[in-house]
Amino acid sequence: MTSLTEGILETALYADDLDAAEHFYGSVIGLETVTRVKDRHVFFRCGAGILLVFNPEATSVPSPTGKLPVPTHGTRGPGHACFRVRGDKLDAMVDRLTQAGIDIEADFNWPNGARSIYFRDPAGNSLECAEPGLWGIEQD
Template sequence: MTVDLFAGVYVGDLAAATAWYTAVLGDGPAFRPNEVEAVWELAAHRYLYVRRNPAHAGHAVQTVLVGDLDARVAAIAERGVEPALREDYPNGARKVVYRDPDGNELGFGAVPAAQRTVG
């Protein structure tokens, strides 16, 4: 079964958000479907998009699980963005949270191999 995901984040300023997400994700948008959106492909069939909508900006919470959290955080730091929060859970899972210019949260997490499930 193929699973496609489009996770959206409302932002106030599309240009500022595009610059910030480019710095965090390491590359510019994969495409821009219209004048108010920018879309990044995180993995095959899995996308994160930002859409200009100032009335709703700042309330998103997204978490992306990655294989090597430390490498991801180091690469983002090299691009000049530092996390707002780091969390360690009793079960060994970890999460690093970044906040975009509107206050939306984009987290990257890692789960111990023994706890991963494939669906």
């Protein structure tokens, strides 16, 4: 069967403290804030996609009648997201994270030669930066 999908448009993570999330993803990772709704969510532009960071308490509450027909959703506990980073920029990302006091939990090369680094955001989500070649995707 041929896939009709063209890629991932958005990825969601959850954090109780949206101020800490906005600072981390904006100031440390360097993503542009697209929108924020008080203590409900903050969204960031990430390349051609969007990173959604939701407060899990707020997204478990149904929308008022007449609002957007988006079902409740969310999770508890840490999630995972992997950012696509060119190999020649991974060392700069390690430096940026280290200077911000973020511990690098792992930094290694996969059997196919692609490099990944792992670290955590303030909410405990497991984050990865990896070369696109990890999944056989060409670097731009």
